[in-house]
Amino acid sequence: MKFPDTPSFTGFFAPSGVEAEVRNLPVVAGVIPADLDGSFYRVAPDPQYPPLAGNDIWFNGDGMVTRFRFKDGEVSLQQRWARTDKFRLEREAGHALFGAYRNPLTDDGSVKGQVRGTANTNVVVHAGKLLALKEDSPPVWMDPETLETIDPKYTFGGSMTSETFTAHPKIDARTGEMLAFGYAAKGLCTRDMVFYVISPEGEIMREVWFEIPYYCMMHDFGITEDYVVFHVVPIVGSWERLEAGLPHFGFDRGRPVHLGVLPRNGGAEDIRWFSAPTCFASHVMNAHNEGTTVHFDVPMASGNMFPFFPDTDGEPFDPVAAAARMTRWTVDLRSNSEDIQMTPLAELTGEFPRIDDRFAGLKNRYGWQLAQDLSKPIDLPGGRSAAGFMMNTLGRIDLETGETDTFWVGPTSSLQEPAFVPRPGSTEEGDGYLICIENRMAENGSRLLLLDALNLSQGPVASIALPFRMRQGLHGNWVPGQTPGAARSYRTTVEPRI
Structure with missing residues (x-):
């Protein structure tokens, strides 16, 4: 069957469909540190069949999970689809059965009421389980060693009561707990949210139910030592949009943004909501609190960053307004004001922020992100990058000095989201590596x-050839190999920055 000849399914976006196991990948430049022991897991949308509607947005594909295993100066690769209910039903039928992105009204009648999740947004390891995640459905439990799907609708032993689970859970490195949430938790387009605290052993210990000010894409959140923080940004949806055949979400520039702050041990009645004029912010770099003052760091743009979710008022996509810069949102729970103070942190333009994950919820000094440096030459086939934006640079931000350090990948390549890899034996923030996939557009x-995380401008420590094109991915994480089963989440001792 032929995939459509559209931007979402051609060129670097062309489906891959490769399941593979390849050992001892060739190192074409540099050297892999011999003491590096662990796995980099990542996931990409990679559709098994052409879309039912004839076309669809890029990230509605089936989740293809990749594992890069580092040990003794070598690296191997495994790649396998997550066997979701959707994947299994369509494979049995031999063609697509599920329709447009998050619109069940477009599905084949034979799959009405089935879970539509694709497990294509993030992969995390906690309590020895590899969880492939999509925010509209339960996690998919996979074996971290073989990538075999064990449970396509994992509900933590039946104790997860929501219909959905975030693609961006946070692991508190001090306690080993996983903090998570679900939105549209009681059904599509509902305002219902739930917050979960999950023990290091993988058991749900607490849940808090509440409502957000309006239904929207709640893609990410932040944690601090004392609070969890939820940002409500007007990428909104409704059943009326779905019935009209519109994209699930659209950007409503007439709505304000909100920031909800919930004490880690509090209930729904303890949430405090703050507000600011409309803007766009999706992923969260980190958050921390100084007493009752809460800081929340996000790449923020003045306008819509998602051209595939057009403005609700019909305004055309504006790439200038879509340029996001790292910004700190600050609120004080002691104040009578409901305003959010917004302070720029760096001039880098981009997205996909990361930190040294051992400092999640603490005051961090360093942050990394993909950036687009349009001052550099660009020579891409077709004039576009794999991600839509020209993410040709890795950037590091020093939040103490304001200085930045960057690595430009060259005129014919773009980059996928990085992940931080701690240097074995070191507990110092930022001492380690960044790992990421380079999209080599000229050769497909x-x-x-x-790369050395604190010296990006020096270029790669090692460049590793891959035997086939890796489809543009979304998120991934590093898991150290010395932990039990090479797959358990880990606790580490770090000191808060004051």
Whole structure:
């Protein structure tokens, strides 16, 4: 069957469909540190069949999970689809059965009421389980060693009561707990939210139910030592949009943004809501609190960053307004004001922020992100990058000095989201590596790059050739190999920055 000849399914966006196991990948430049022991897991939308509607947005594909295993100066690769209910039903039928992105009204009648999740947004390891995640459905439990799907609708032993689970849970490195939430938790387009605290052993210990000010894409959140923080941004949806055949979400520039702050041990009645004029912010770099003052760091743009979710008022996509810069949102729970103070942190333009994950919820000094440096030459086939934006640079932000350090990948490549890899034996923040995939557009291929996290401008420590093109992915994480089963989440001792 032929995929459509549209931007979402051609060029670097063309489906891959490769399930593979390849050992001892060739290192084409540099050297892999011999003491590096662990796995980099990542996931990409990779549709099994052409879309039922004839076309669809890029990230509605089936989740293809990749594992890069590092040990003794070598790296191997495994890649396999997550066997969701959707994947299984369509494979049995031999063609697509589920329709447009998050619109069940467009599905084949034979799958009415089935879970539509694709497990294509993030992969995390906690309590020895590899969880492939999509925010509209329960986690998919996979074996972290073989990538075999164990449970396509994992509900933590039946104790998860929501219909959905975030694609961006946070692991508190001090306690080993996983903090998570679900939105549209009682059904599509509902305002219902739930917050979960999950023990290091993988058991749900607490849940808090509440409502957000309006239904929207609640893609990410932040944690601090004392609070969890939810940002409500007007990428809104409704059943009326779905019935009209419109994209599930649209950007409503007439709505304000909100910031909800919930004490880690509090209930729904303890949430405090703050507000600011409309803007766009999706992913969260980190958050921390100083007493009752809460800081929340996000790449923020003045306008819509998602051209595939057009403005609700019909305004055309504005790439200038879509340029996001790292910004700190600050609120004080002692204040009578409901305003959010917004302070720019750096001039880098981009998205996909990361930190040294051992400092999640603490005051961090360093942050990393993908950036687009339009001052550099661009020579891409077709004039577009794999991600839509020209993410040609990795950037590091020093939040103490305001200084930035960057690595430009060259005129014919773009980059996928990085992940932080701690240097074995070190507990110092930022001492380690960044790992990411390079999209080599001119040759329609890929490489895996390893860089010194505090010296990006020096270029890759190692560049690893990959045997096939890696489809543009979304998120991934590093798991150290010395933990039991090479797959359990880990606790580490870190000191808060004051």
